[in-house]
Amino acid sequence: MKILSHRGICVKYQNTMVVKKNPSAHAIRTRRRRTGGVASQPTVGDIARIAGVSTATVSRALNRPETVSPQLRDRVGRVVKELGYLPSGAAKALASNRSFTIGAVVPTLNNAIFSACIAAFESRLSDAGYTLLITVSNYDHSHETQQVRRLLERGVDGMMVVGLDHADATYVTLERANAAYVTIWGYDENSPVPCVGFDNAAAAETVVDHLFALGHRRLAMVAGITRDNDRATARLAGVKRAMQRHNLTMDPGLFMEKPYTHQCGRDAFADLMSLSEPPTAIICGNDVLAMGVMFEANLRGIAIPGEVSITGYDNLPITRHLNPGLTTIDLPSEAIGHAAADVLIANQAEGHPIKSRLFDAPLLVRGTTGPCPGGRR
Amino acid sequence: MKILSHRGICVKYQNTMVVKKNPSAHAIRTRRRRTGGVASQPTVGDIARIAGVSTATVSRALNRPETVSPQLRDRVGRVVKELGYLPSGAAKALASNRSFTIGAVVPTLNNAIFSACIAAFESRLSDAGYTLLITVSNYDHSHETQQVRRLLERGVDGMMVVGLDHADATYVTLERANAAYVTIWGYDENSPVPCVGFDNAAAAETVVDHLFALGHRRLAMVAGITRDNDRATARLAGVKRAMQRHNLTMDPGLFMEKPYTHQCGRDAFADLMSLSEPPTAIICGNDVLAMGVMFEANLRGIAIPGEVSITGYDNLPITRHLNPGLTTIDLPSEAIGHAAADVLIANQAEGHPIKSRLFDAPLLVRGTTGPCPGGRR
């Protein structure tokens, strides 16, 4: 822990003041330097001059060392190190039309499943020399359009957006800008846009099938908010479709939409249990809701799965440690993050087209689901 | 869900091929356009020509509308909308020396406490028109240096790094680049670098005090890995300091460092309980470890806090729903994220110097701590 003097800011501050108060030619010219006026940062020109070569050679030595003679390469390298030279990304991006920057728009960062995906995404990008620009949409399509636009302005080389369903303007903007992008989480084989994800509805169906096989007939669903969220919508649709397939009646009172919070899961459970005829199994739109449901059941001394079965969706790392372990959909969040990064990088590096990719999202049966109490009804 | 044709990538791909195979002057010139050769994006020049004004006026109309007559402002605005013009961030950054981009280096994204902070940080940045560049260090100081360098190359207007303890090179790079930066999480009033955080050690001391007051004398600590992690180090130090203050003996066998995972918490508990004389209270370096400890205790039927008290550190949203609720340090992660963003933005916008800021991190007593079993020893 060695700490150097921290004066940069002050100087910068004072400099700004000077400029404001006394816009002399000199002050203005000074201000334009990259660092705000003080010790200006070295540029390729400086490196070139000191190393006694042209700027083109410096650029080549730095970006395609193999095209430069070893002596010059070393000479340039030495000067670069000596001066602590950092290339200007803006200038590079402007001149080369590549920013080595990739954008992502996620609905939220406060859900471990997205964080995990983003972490995987970032990790791959970082290894390939890219930096991640991240923005959050808060599950709001019109806000998302703004964020996409902003990322495009920042000159990202590619972009990842969550979900297939977006505002028209988002797609228009993306296509107009001729952007390289990939959607994640959802998968639709007929999708005209590339998607790296899984079939949310199909996975939800397997949950119902599992519960049906266990004898459950009275199923409830605590879905996420479906507005502007195609994943939540698809999961709900999957559950309904499977129930229809099994000829199960769907009591509207057993279907609800809740924000993805533990508290909402608890509230949902309380509501469901206060019904005259409570469900024997509760399908949750994600693990956070499922955990909330479990917590409330626990508090009320209602046995899981003895009295009620619970299912989640996501397979958050914590869910396997719960007691009993949560039966859930094992969502390949990391694989998706990696694949999304790979496809974007390959597109930039080798010009590979961005192709869709389907992942499995298998049902993971653990302890929260069991036979329907009282046998089949 | 309206989906447009998705042809951009292919064209770009083909175009790259063309260029590679036939580097005619035309193909090359074409390739240089921002979009890769197809329909090129409009520029200020295009807007200016169509609106019948100069590029300077376009720039002013877009960035400082009040300096332009209403008619021209409208005229420019209309053309901008019509052409779907998106300014080039690279060109803006190069010309104005401002990127409207802020960087962050975090140890991991796979810990809800950081995600929450980042979410708060991003939210404030976004409101102010900034975009967040995020990189992760994986708790590795030398990797962190690389990431800082990369962010600087990308031309961030400011940067946030987690913790006060960093590699020399990190600080050297930061100062040399004259960067506006702030460290978060830790706070040290004597720090020469600005820090927005709380006193990790002091908070850890309050945990010990609380346990001591409950009669516990045999304390164990499951700390995080302290290497390259000043927060974990400070927490451990705080615990030791408080124990010394209370004249408690510190059995080395009761102190261990573990990665921040649930499983490690479980393992730690198993180890601790297999000791001939197990602790009556276990202080955990963070909530994830604490939850792991709780899960294992639960599995073994060991009563909390009847037989053993547990404390966490972070106050993750889930911890209040646990049964019993986890006694932990209420870490102001969102406030820190907001404050870090605010200070960086104010520095850019108004030239305010970046000042340190101290937050409270109070002990939150919930159900996992109780009187020492068997009274005081």
Add this chain to the structure above:
DNA sequence: CCTTGTCATGTAAGCGCTTACATGAAAATC
């Protein structure tokens, strides 16, 4: 009516890189 501001707009010079093309020396070919 002339001067002096004031203000909206234009002109054009960069910002710091990349890279097409030019150049010239050395190597290869005839």
Add this chain to the structure above:
DNA sequence: GATTTTCATGTAAGCGCTTACATGACAAGG
């Protein structure tokens, strides 16, 4: 030995913006 080819390096033209300064119209002041 004259030629062509190859290759490392240099020259200089942008990339798409911002902005200092120039300009000219018009208003205000004398």
